[in-house]
Amino acid sequence: MEYTEQSKGISRARFLAGAAAVGVAAVTVPAVGAAAASRGLSRRGVVYTVGAGETPETAWSTARMRADLRVIRHDLHADTVDVTGDGVERLTATAAEAAELGLHVWLQPTLGDVPQRDILEHLAECGRFARRLRRQGASVELSVGCEFWLFVPGIVPGATARERIANLLSGTVDPVGMQRRLTRFIAQAAAVGRSVFDGRLSYAAAQDDEVDWSLFDVVGIDYYGYHPDRAGYLADLARYRRFGKPVAITEFGTCAYVGAPESAGMGWDVVDYEKEPPEIKGGLVRSERTQAAYVAELVDVFASMSLYAAMAFEFVTPDAPHRPGDPRHDLDMASYALVKPLQDRGGWHWEPKEAFHALAERYARLDCGQVGPHR
Known part of the structure; x- marks a missing residue:
C-alpha cells in the first residue's frame, strides 16, 4: 500500500528494515523437506489499494476500479485480489465487485494514524461486510x-x-516494550476479526515480526527478500512453515530499476521529496526487465513450495507517474506497481509493465496446472 501525502518520502508502505532496527532475533531456518515436493499455488493474486490518492485525479474511483478488476481477472489471470487500504465504502465496493467477477477476495483494511479504537471499529465494519459477502456465496478471507x-x-x-520510522532509526525505541504493545494490539485485532467474521482469518506481518500465529488460520508474510539463487529463497521461506498452517505471501515485488531487488524492502527509498518536483536520486537506470525477472522468479519459488497464496504488490500506484525520457522525475521507477501511470490530456491512464506480462504468463500456466519453472 502507498502512503498518503502526509508521509511523502516513504511512499512504499513496508519498512522491512524496521524489524532489524527494533532488535528482533533471527530464527533458525529448518531444511526444506518433503512438503516442498509437490508443486502449486492455491491462490494467485495481486494487491489492489483503494486509497484516497494525493489528488482528485489519482483518487480511487468506481469506474476505474471496475475496469482494473476485469483486467486482473481476465488479462493478469489472477484468481485472488487483496483489497486493501482505508475507507469502508471504498473497501466494500471493491470487494463486492471482485466477488461479482468470481475473484477470491482477500479483504485487508489498513486504516492508520488514528486512535486504536477507530482502527478496530474500521476493521469490524469491514469484517461484518465480509461475513455478509461470504454468506451470499462469495469466496472471502479477512486479514x-x-x-x-x-x-x-x-x-x-x-x-x-513517518515519525515512527524516524524513531525506529534513531535507536531510541525500547524493543521489549514495542513487542509487548504489538502483541497486545494484534490480539485485540484478532479478537475483533473473530467476533465479526466466520471465515479464514489472517494478518500480514513483516518478514521478521514476532506474531502469535495461533490466533490466525493463515500465516501472512509481506516478503521482499533477496537472494542470489533459488536455494536462498527456499531456505528463507521454509521457516514460515514451522507453525503448521497455510502460508500466504501477502506482498512481494520490487521496483523497476537496475539493482532494485538487492535493496529488498527499501527499493522505494530513492526519491528526493525535498525537491519540487520530486526527483529520483543516484542516477538510477530504469529496468522493467529487472522487476519482471524478480517477480517471475518469486512466483516459481512459491509454486515449487506449494504455498497457499501469493499476492504481488501492487497493481497500480497512481501517484507515481512514469515520465518517458525524463529519468530524474520518473517516479514509477521507484514504484512496485505492475502497470505504469502516464499523464494525458484527460488526466492519466496506465499501461502494463514487463512485470505485468511476466506475472500473467506465470499465473496462466499455474491456472492450467503447468507449475514447473519457466523455460
Missing part, C-alpha cells in the same frame, strides 16, 4: 491488517508512520 508497528499509533512512538 485484520498489516505491520501494525508501522501503521498503528501507540506501538512505536510517533503520530504518523
Whole structure:
C-alpha cells in the first residue's frame, strides 16, 4: 500500500528494515523437506489499494476500479485480489465487485494514524461486510491488517508512520516494550476479526515480526527478500512453515530499476521529496526487465513450495507517474506497481509493465496446472 501525502518520502508502505532496527532475533531456518515436493499455488493474486490518492485525479474511483478488476481477472489471470487500504465504502465496493467477477477476495483494511479504537471499529465494519459477502456465496478471507508497528499509533512512538520510522532509526525505541504493545494490539485485532467474521482469518506481518500465529488460520508474510539463487529463497521461506498452517505471501515485488531487488524492502527509498518536483536520486537506470525477472522468479519459488497464496504488490500506484525520457522525475521507477501511470490530456491512464506480462504468463500456466519453472 502507498502512503498518503502526509508521509511523502516513504511512499512504499513496508519498512522491512524496521524489524532489524527494533532488535528482533533471527530464527533458525529448518531444511526444506518433503512438503516442498509437490508443486502449486492455491491462490494467485495481486494487491489492489483503494486509497484516497494525493489528488482528485489519482483518487480511487468506481469506474476505474471496475475496469482494473476485469483486467486482473481476465488479462493478469489472477484468481485472488487483496483489497486493501482505508475507507469502508471504498473497501466494500471493491470487494463486492471482485466477488461479482468470481475473484477470491482477500479483504485487508489498513486504516492508520488514528486512535486504536477507530482502527478496530474500521476493521469490524469491514469484517461484518465480509461475513455478509461470504454468506451470499462469495469466496472471502479477512486479514485484520498489516505491520501494525508501522501503521498503528501507540506501538512505536510517533503520530504518523513517518515519525515512527524516524524513531525506529534513531535507536531510541525500547524493543521489549514495542513487542509487548504489538502483541497486545494484534490480539485485540484478532479478537475483533473473530467476533465479526466466520471465515479464514489472517494478518500480514513483516518478514521478521514476532506474531502469535495461533490466533490466525493463515500465516501472512509481506516478503521482499533477496537472494542470489533459488536455494536462498527456499531456505528463507521454509521457516514460515514451522507453525503448521497455510502460508500466504501477502506482498512481494520490487521496483523497476537496475539493482532494485538487492535493496529488498527499501527499493522505494530513492526519491528526493525535498525537491519540487520530486526527483529520483543516484542516477538510477530504469529496468522493467529487472522487476519482471524478480517477480517471475518469486512466483516459481512459491509454486515449487506449494504455498497457499501469493499476492504481488501492487497493481497500480497512481501517484507515481512514469515520465518517458525524463529519468530524474520518473517516479514509477521507484514504484512496485505492475502497470505504469502516464499523464494525458484527460488526466492519466496506465499501461502494463514487463512485470505485468511476466506475472500473467506465470499465473496462466499455474491456472492450467503447468507449475514447473519457466523455460
